[in-house]
Amino acid sequence: MLLMAIFTLLIVVPLWNVLISSFASSQALNEGGFIFWPSELSLDHYRSVFQDKSLWSAFLISVAKTGIGVFAHVVFCAIVAYALSKRDLKGRKLYASMGIVTMFFTGGMIPTYLLIKSLGLLNSFWVYILPAMFSYYDVVILMNFFRDVPSTLEESARIDGASDWGIFFKIIVPLSKPALATIALFHGVWQWNDFMTTKLYVQNEALYPLQMKLYELILKSQAAAQTGLSAQVSIQTSSKGMQLATIVVTMVPILVLYPFLQKYFVTGTMLGAVKE
Amino acid sequence: MMKIKSMIGLSMTGLVAVALLASCGAKKKESTSTTKLPDPTYKVDKSKPAWQSDKSKDNTLTWYINAEWWNKKYGTDLITKQVKKDLNLDIKFIVGDDTKLNTYFASGDIPDIVTVLDPNTEVARTANKWALPLQDLANKYDPYFYDVAREDTLNWYKLSDGKTYGYPNYSNTEADFKSGKVPAKDAFVIRQDVLDAIGPQDFKTPQGFISGMKVIKDKFPDLVPFGFNDFSGGTSSLGDIVQDMLGVPVTNTDNTYYDRNLDEDYITWLKAFRQVHEAGNISDDSFSDNNDAFKEKMTSGKYATMMVAANVNQGNSLQTWLSANPNKEYIAIDGIQSTKGKTPTLSQAGLSGWMINYISQKTKNPAKAIQVFEYLLSDYGQILTNFGNEGDTFNYIDGNKEAISWTDTASKIQSDDLTKWQNDYRIGEFIQFGHDRFKAYNKASYVKAVWQQQEWGQKYLTPQFKMENISPDPGTQEARALSAITTKWQTTLVSLIRAKDTAEFDKTLATFKQFQKDNKIKEINVTRDKNIKQNMKKLEEK
Numbered sequence: 001m002l003l004m005a006i007f008t009l010l011i012v013v014p015l016w017n018v019l020i021s022s023f024a025s026s027q028a029l030n031e032g033g034f035i036f037w038p039s040e041l042s043l044d045h046y047r048s049v050f051q052d053k054s055l056w057s058a059f060l061i062s063v064a065k066t067g068i069g070v071f072a073h074v075v076f077c078a079i080v081a082y083a084l085s086k087r088d089l090k091g092r093k094l095y096a097s098m099g100i101v102t103m104f105f106t107g108g109m110i111p112t113y114l115l116i117k118s119l120g121l122l123n124s125f126w127v128y129i130l131p132a133m134f135s136y137y138d139v140v141i142l143m144n145f146f147r148d149v150p151s152t153l154e155e156s157a158r159i160d161g162a163s164d165w166g167i168f169f170k171i172i173v174p175l176s177k178p179a180l181a182t183i184a185l186f187h188g189v190w191q192w193n194d195f196m197t198t199k200l201y202v203q204n205e206a207l208y209p210l211q212m213k214l215y216e217l218i219l220k221s222q223a224a225a226q227t228g229l230s231a232q233v234s235i236q237t238s239s240k241g242m243q244l245a246t247i248v249v250t251m252v253p254i255l256v257l258y259p260f261l262q263k264y265f266v267t268g269t270m271l272g273a274v275k276e
Numbered sequence: 277m278m279k280i281k282s283m284i285g286l287s288m289t290g291l292v293a294v295a296l297l298a299s300c301g302a303k304k305k306e307s308t309s310t311t312k313l314p315d316p317t318y319k320v321d322k323s324k325p326a327w328q329s330d331k332s333k334d335n336t337l338t339w340y341i342n343a344e345w346w347n348k349k350y351g352t353d354l355i356t357k358q359v360k361k362d363l364n365l366d367i368k369f370i371v372g373d374d375t376k377l378n379t380y381f382a383s384g385d386i387p388d389i390v391t392v393l394d395p396n397t398e399v400a401r402t403a404n405k406w407a408l409p410l411q412d413l414a415n416k417y418d419p420y421f422y423d424v425a426r427e428d429t430l431n432w433y434k435l436s437d438g439k440t441y442g443y444p445n446y447s448n449t450e451a452d453f454k455s456g457k458v459p460a461k462d463a464f465v466i467r468q469d470v471l472d473a474i475g476p477q478d479f480k481t482p483q484g485f486i487s488g489m490k491v492i493k494d495k496f497p498d499l500v501p502f503g504f505n506d507f508s509g510g511t512s513s514l515g516d517i518v519q520d521m522l523g524v525p526v527t528n529t530d531n532t533y534y535d536r537n538l539d540e541d542y543i544t545w546l547k548a549f550r551q552v553h554e555a556g557n558i559s560d561d562s563f564s565d566n567n568d569a570f571k572e573k574m575t576s577g578k579y580a581t582m583m584v585a586a587n588v589n590q591g592n593s594l595q596t597w598l599s600a601n602p603n604k605e606y607i608a609i610d611g612i613q614s615t616k617g618k619t620p621t622l623s624q625a626g627l628s629g630w631m632i633n634y635i636s637q638k639t640k641n642p643a644k645a646i647q648v649f650e651y652l653l654s655d656y657g658q659i660l661t662n663f664g665n666e667g668d669t670f671n672y673i674d675g676n677k678e679a680i681s682w683t684d685t686a687s688k689i690q691s692d693d694l695t696k697w698q699n700d701y702r703i704g705e706f707i708q709f710g711h712d713r714f715k716a717y718n719k720a721s722y723v724k725a726v727w728q729q730q731e732w733g734q735k736y737l738t739p740q741f742k743m744e745n746i747s748p749d750p751g752t753q754e755a756r757a758l759s760a761i762t763t764k765w766q767t768t769l770v771s772l773i774r775a776k777d778t779a780e781f782d783k784t785l786a787t788f789k790q791f792q793k794d795n796k797i798k799e800i801n802v803t804r805d806k807n808i809k810q811n812m813k814k815l816e817e818k
Contacts, residue, residue: 109375109378109379110378110379110382110383113379113382113383114382114383117383117385199372199376200375200376200379203368203370205348216344219344219345240568
């Protein structure tokens, strides 16, 4: 019990520190040291964060890329996984081995860049969606799940005149909610946190997601040091405070969503992993 | 049967993958010729900057800067608005790190202007394969460039074909060092109130330093007696900075490489630091603190004395402390001096400068690109980027074109609203072609807290040009061995200061010496000697 309490504290205390420090005034932050409760509270950093209009558009991009990305990823992977779960699919072994190769070897950064470039995806919103639509890892999880759906269900549907698509959307998908929710959560968290795609392929700032903004904000604090900016210091917001406030703002949406998906998440992983 | 099928499947996919990778790796032929440069659309005049004659409209250039922290905005602040207007030019800035730079080069999509931060990189060393020679561009489009570019700097960056491809910022020539306009950046500093309280102490000798730290600890038990820059990925201010303070030579008398880390004078001082640490007068935190933690402690005056490197970069912290605690500011004093009577030889950016700018062969508008170089290097461009517009942000003092002071409005914004100063004015931040000699026009280019420190070190500044960029070529075995030695030295330095006794100190040092031997130090030094010779030749050529 004590061990668990210590373990929990190890996780909670740094989070608390970030949260409460983001509400501390610049003066309190400059005093340094570990902040459990700041000497002075202030909303200045949040005011500055929300004043930055580009942050709102970045938020919309993040929501759009996560929403569309997750939907496209789940639908696409599920369709592939459903087909691959059928033993009578022609060339199934070939597809499977092709998939396995991609799990072990990737193209590498430069070849991937060249591919993205020739596909015309540079500086396009679709670079967030299309390359991330397929993941063989997720396909394997879904494939294992679909195999456990009794084939008799499909057969009876077929006797009643259902098509392949009909069976997939009306029977398989509703029965596979836990597995699909797991994949959605995995991919959702990745989409929300990813800024590498932006860093490499997107230069248009209007397409920057929230995480890229956060990344830039943190980098900007280095700029003053690098250029040796001369200025007497008496500003209301410190760059550290701004960073912390932005971290909190970007963390909240995924934190809010998590409890709703968590129940599926647990059952999904269990069901996908154990084959009876 | 199934097994064979799946084997064939697997090998086929493997083959496809290999073929794809191979085709991606195929190199494109690049043209190195500059004969295809388009003719200028304006009359080229030796005595007049070309941007004044070039009336073309709708010019655009992409400018890649290999530093992610760079502010990409253009045309929204006082300085870039003026650049845009004067040059009829829209610049699209792209920033990135080495990975992004590599992807650009691999894809052949090289932006018009490329700025890198390390002259030792492959990109810089092979510039003749992808960049245009500045001399060819200047001759064809803008001969006025020769009036604003420094000959020493152009010579320094000449490649084996006798042409210069990159031009750096903050490239200080010997004349600059002599002029007194290059500020010193390193110093041994002490808090004024501590100095007043402890009475006369001799921080110049190792013994005096050790006892001085004890006195500080007795009188100010809450303070850490001795602090230094953070160690993250380097040797803090206790490596080459202390060596400079001691005047450790940079080469042997015959201009061969001298191993400064093993200098006797320096080792004596390291032993003194060890004793200071043993007495509990150096905090162990100092070895693990990162730059933020170091600055935080400086901002709150936690250190009684410090060996500070690059004080301009610590300017904000030092100034915050000073503003809140007048009469307790950190001042530079004579300390950590040679036991052999040598004078300090403090270093500053040398001829190699810092950021190096190139014009790529892919550019569609080479005329405009060289105009940008010439414009930013000229006195007009320098005054604009360092001080803004006359009347708006600065005034000349008594009509002297080399003495500048901020206007009251600018001064007020600088002290009260740093965000506005950075976003709307962007003064002193557009630095790709910056130079110390222009910054020196206005004392307030630097925070007040470092003025005394800069003055203290001024007389000790000594160029170390012959030592610049002498490391083995990146990618070679020697380069890898050198990187291992450098890392080993960083940890060794910490272990030496933290050693329990002299015996442990000596053992650690002996281990390092052996490590150097085992890692091709001889071969590395042969390369270094060769490169020093080349540097000497370049320096004599001018």
